[in-house]
Amino acid sequence: MKLLFKSLPWLCLALFVTEMVMVLKPKADGEMRVAEFGRLPALLNGRVQPLDSVAHNSLLQMRSTGDVPLEFVTNKFGRLEAHPGWKFWHHPKKLRSSEWLLEVCFKPEVADTRYAFLIHHPDLISELKLGDKGVEKSGLRYYTYNDIEPLVTEIFTQAGTASQVESAKQTPYQKQVIKLANGINIYQRLKNSIEPSGTTNFVQLLADYQDALPTGVAALRAQQTGGETDKAALDQFMAIARSFEKAANESYPRLVPPLNPEKDREAWSNVGASLLGSIRDQQIQPAVSFYARIADAYAKGDSAEFNSAIAGYKNWLAKDFSKEAGKGRAEYYYNRVKMFLHATIIYIFAFVLAGGALLTFGSWPVASESFRRSAFYLIALACVVHTAGLIFRMALEGRPPVTNLYSSAIFIGWGTCVLGLILERFFKVGLGSAMAGLSGFVTLLIAHNLALGGDTMEMMRAVLDTNFWLATHVVVVTLGYSATFVAGVLAMGYVILGVFTPVLKARKDFDLSKALTKMVYAIVCFATLFSFVGTVLGGIWADQSWGRFWGWDPKENGALLIVIWNALILHARWGGLVRERGLMNLAIFGNVITAWSWFGTNMLGIGLHSYGFMDAAFKWLMLFFAMNVTLIGLGCLPLNIWKSFQSNDPAPPAAPKSADRESTPEPASV
């Protein structure tokens, strides 16, 4: 038994380290090198990214998941249904994003049968008479393009009407129809992105085009100048050129690197536009020729040719575009390893272990220490994985850690994890690990949900395009948010453990309630410093960009509220207005204020900082508020109801003033 407790921490660590090694190890590609295709660089939304990201983010916008399930079961109503998600041991077959993109581009008739569109508004489903079609998963309904195609005109008309309504005033139905139209639009454009939709033999088409170019151009010139025109040559040439023009207007990512990279590295063009440009240059760009080979090989299922075309293109890229190709590879790897997902899993395990450590704290010290140590090691591992993901992301973006709401969630989680490790180092009871595990898990879950909207590495709008202020103001203020949450979560722990368990006062040699008080107090100090400096730096940034230090903008006010609240907690403590329990209740309310500043202010839908209205998040925010208020209510219960304070001593938190004042600095000690 003793040996088991001794080795448990190392076993846990070894288990998860092994898992991480397996995840990080390069994976073998299939016979057809689909992953290699996914690594190829393209330009979309103003940045170079791998085709896999293009596919992944398109899928997110269409169906809110990064890949497409292929296996379904027939449920008791005789309808198709996806495998339920809670059966995590069951891995139904699915189409990964890159493979899906290949189908959309080169086997559109197959892609049209994939359940790629999510419609979750019941009114829209019945309006479009789609009730008896599609598949269901967890109450959400997915449809194929074939299901939707006859309704495209109607959907676009409805979306057109809906988008005339100011976005803050749109109903969920209107938002849904706009989102659906947007998804259909992306899908249709993807089909035109590599070869003009409907092409069967792209290599042959390019050869014909190349042949027709000289005579076609000559005929075109002749027609314009009124000379003798070769009608047949012109018609043949124009037929091809028109299909390219359509592709040029309706494509999505830009795949063709610029001809003169030394002049402008960002001047990528789409395949159609590049082919039209060939009229001027009299030559077809190598990238287009390589993509044509890839297209035909995939459609025919010729793996050897597919792989050789990709290898050839990679070689060609290596000359002038090694940076872009490298970015494609790196981001593909980043997408695949999903570091934050694995950090999330480790956090939840660590939280369970740390919870175990706390619950056995008084009754079974040997087990408690073993669990505590296991949790601590896992938090340390999670922190390494989390940090690695954070740094990887920063390197890909070339930006400081926080650039949008999504990355703020990642960074707040990171901050709580680091603070948790530090606390655990000082107070070896499992509280720091439990807090870090819970906060890390929840913030990464929030981040995961925020990422469902699409690309999370979008370019920074003009005002925000400054690494200096992003690195100072945003980082510091976000750490302030982190710290306030840490104090709040610790205080929640105090109330829950105090009311429902005897552990706060379970051991004579270690007073858990005193330790928690010290922790919360120290963290509130830290939070005050960071939120104040961060907020003022934000004001200074505003002064630098539009000459107004303070504009009473909702987001600014939100940050100010956190500063005021933290200052209030400290003064209330120093003034002797609150003691242990009061401090805890105030700290819990800090959760409410911070959550409101972080998300609530964005929901006002006004001001310079608004990220758009997030309906779903609103519900969760209210739930979070209710939970915190309930805990404060519990925290106000008379002490003789608290399990921790029942048995031995009825009074500790309301201890005589002098005892409590020991830890209170100026001016109360005067």
Next chain:
Amino acid sequence: MLTRLYNFFSSVKLAVVLLALGLILVFWGTIAQVKLGLYQAQNDFFRSWFIYWQPQGSGMRIPIFPGSYLVGGLLLINLFAAHLRYYRKGWKYVGIALLHIGVVLMLVGQFATDMLSVESYMKIREGAASNYSESNGRWELAIVDTTDEKDDKVVAIPAGMLVDGKTIEHPELPFKVRVQTYHLNSLLAAQQTGGLEPVDAENMTGTRVWWRGLPKETRMNYRDIPSVLVELTELNGTAKKFLLSGHLARPQTLKAGARDIVMELRPERYYKPFYLHLVDFRFDRYPGTEIPKNFSSRVRVVRPESGEDREVTIRMNEPLRYEGKTFFQSSYDEADEKGTVLQVVDNPSWLTPYFACILVGVGMSWQFLVHLIGFASKRKTATASA
């Protein structure tokens, strides 16, 4: 009695109460922006001594909550009094003193900004120059005597003086100006629709115009456009009515006796002793998107009296600071992207937050480090003795 007052004002309890009031105020003021708009909410909550409640249909304004000036002012008093009372010598207490001086500087600095800073806009087209900026919310009725080609004589009547029925006289003016109707926000139309009244004015005989007043604008990015109907009575007794409006693109020209007059209802102007000449405006976007990457204006600063003439670039986050004023890239001509709009800010106390931030940052770090060191050494002795 005095001691009790002193004890009250220097107590930490008061600080907590004031912080709590501040918290409610900021929260309330933020929520109120949804209904009132940013500008109105700022005035009601953050640039006021009290927040008033006006019962429907009555003219009474009942103060129901302290405004930000009152809370801030009391906090200042509280800070000073508390420091007098609790001040201790020694390096341990330097942090507390520093950080509170920083907070004082911040409060005073922001109050000064509210009182003293002036914001205005300068619009320049490419190739053109300007030596004045325009107010965003304040209007004036400008009457310019252009008889002497070299020297315009300007009489500017602030919009605040335009009260229905009031007559305005000025020695420089060849006529009396009687304000018939003034709308601080208005709608003009070329045809009659619901609620609009016809305008009976000298300058509107060719093109018939209808108008009506509108309530004050509260939405972001919208502003009040005033209109006024004035009656000008010359010395010889002839009276003519003119419609002047922020909606009208061209100023009104007229003859008063032998004098040439140009009349216009326009945003208040602030003239500068130098010109800004716009060389080039650029709006850069990320490739393949409409996402703005940067806005920038290449301008020449020309100062005739000193012969200064140099080029500078004003872009996002990089304003031009010149003559105590700061010029920020604010907007642009959306029609053709060939004109810039600079925000001009004249704020004598703009540096206070910078110093305040340093003081508070250093003070707090100091204070918390002192605690941390104390805590760590106590722990060490505790573990050593255990």
